[in-house]
Amino acid sequence: MKIAPTIVVTGATGNIGRSLVGRLLAEGAAVRALTRDPARAGLPDGVETLRADLTDEASLEPLLAGADALFLNLAAGGGQAAAAVTGAAVRAGIRRIVLNSSSSVTDTPADEENHIARMHAGVERAVRDSGLEWTFVRGANYATNTLAWAPSIRESGVVREAHPDAGGVPVHEGDLADVAAVALLDRTGAHLSRAYVVTGPEQKTMAEQVAEIGQAIGRPTRVERISEEAAAEAMARPGFPKEAALELVRLFGRSVGAPLFPVSDAVEKVTGHPARTFAQWAREHAADFS
Numbered sequence: 001m002k003i004a005p006t007i008v009v010t011g012a013t014g015n016i017g018r019s020l021v022g023r024l025l026a027e028g029a030a031v032r033a034l035t036r037d038p039a040r041a042g043l044p045d046g047v048e049t050l051r052a053d054l055t056d057e058a059s060l061e062p063l064l065a066g067a068d069a070l071f072l073n074l075a076a077g078g079g080q081a082a083a084a085v086t087g088a089a090v091r092a093g094i095r096r097i098v099l100n101s102s103s104s105v106t107d108t109p110a111d112e113e114n115h116i117a118r119m120h121a122g123v124e125r126a127v128r129d130s131g132l133e134w135t136f137v138r139g140a141n142y143a144t145n146t147l148a149w150a151p152s153i154r155e156s157g158v159v160r161e162a163h164p165d166a167g168g169v170p171v172h173e174g175d176l177a178d179v180a181a182v183a184l185l186d187r188t189g190a191h192l193s194r195a196y197v198v199t200g201p202e203q204k205t206m207a208e209q210v211a212e213i214g215q216a217i218g219r220p221t222r223v224e225r226i227s228e229e230a231a232a233e234a235m236a237r238p239g240f241p242k243e244a245a246l247e248l249v250r251l252f253g254r255s256v257g258a259p260l261f262p263v264s265d266a267v268e269k270v271t272g273h274p275a276r277t278f279a280q281w282a283r284e285h286a287a288d289f290s
């Protein structure tokens, strides 16, 4: 009889994490989900849900003990926490880490040039240096980023952005989770030491994404252009300062007419199913915008 592997999922209540937990359970794995508040996690029965604050370094090792593999999401505590979790994973005897990284990491000197690439590249280095088995899921722009537009779409149907024609390849959280699940559970070694750039199946400008959300909710939507400063101001939040937001807004500007990433075939190659479209994502999330 094959013994089910135990997989620890950080960021388990988040966009990717929740989807990943469901997928791992369906595949017969034992899932240990980490959250700061198990009472509010709302995760399925059968998941071992543990309280964890990944910024509390001293508490990490027991949370990982006895598990086979770890899904590490930088959303859960940031780069410093992720490096600490990696160290704890080595001490706890975890065999494999699947890191939720970013397509901003290119393995070139450009990785030192902006906040997002620097942070993800730093954690990739820590994971590589750990000596554990690793796979990196380098996601492109997440479809869930557009949830930031939900309040203004609900209120007025208008989205305010500095570069409405910025190109992207929005990727569905379910596809990121599916790729991660395959890498976590694989027994053939096919995904070890691989960095997958995971994108959606098609290029979509911001204006096109706004229009597809409009179609999904059955109401007109449009984009109004604002300054880069104003867009960065609106994007900044704790842990993501305005200067970093401005770098990102300027990067969007450079993607007008010259998309930052080509469409990749990683979802299909790794999971065997095609990547989900943004239109599908918008239909599934219509309630968030209505």
Ligand SMILES: NC(=O)c1ccc[n+]([C@@H]2O[C@H](COP(=O)([O-])OP(=O)(O)OC[C@H]3O[C@@H](n4cnc5c(N)ncnc54)[C@H](OP(=O)(O)O)[C@@H]3O)[C@@H](O)[C@H]2O)c1
Pocket: 010, 011, 012, 013, 014, 015, 016, 017, 034, 035, 036, 037, 041, 052, 053, 054, 055, 073, 074, 075, 076, 077, 100, 101, 102, 103, 138, 139, 140, 141, 142, 144, 145
């Ligand atoms: N947005 C993009 O376009 C993009 C592109 C490439 C890569 N990424 C990467 O993907 C990440 C976002 O993934 P996501 O959308 O799945 O995240 P998310 O939905 O924001 O979920 C993050 C989860 O992390 C948990 N968390 C936060 N702080 C924590 C802490 N101190 N200790 C323990 N858990 C904590 C929260 O769970 P609880 O509240 O239950 O504790 C939360 O549900 C980004 O941070 C970035 O690294 C993003």
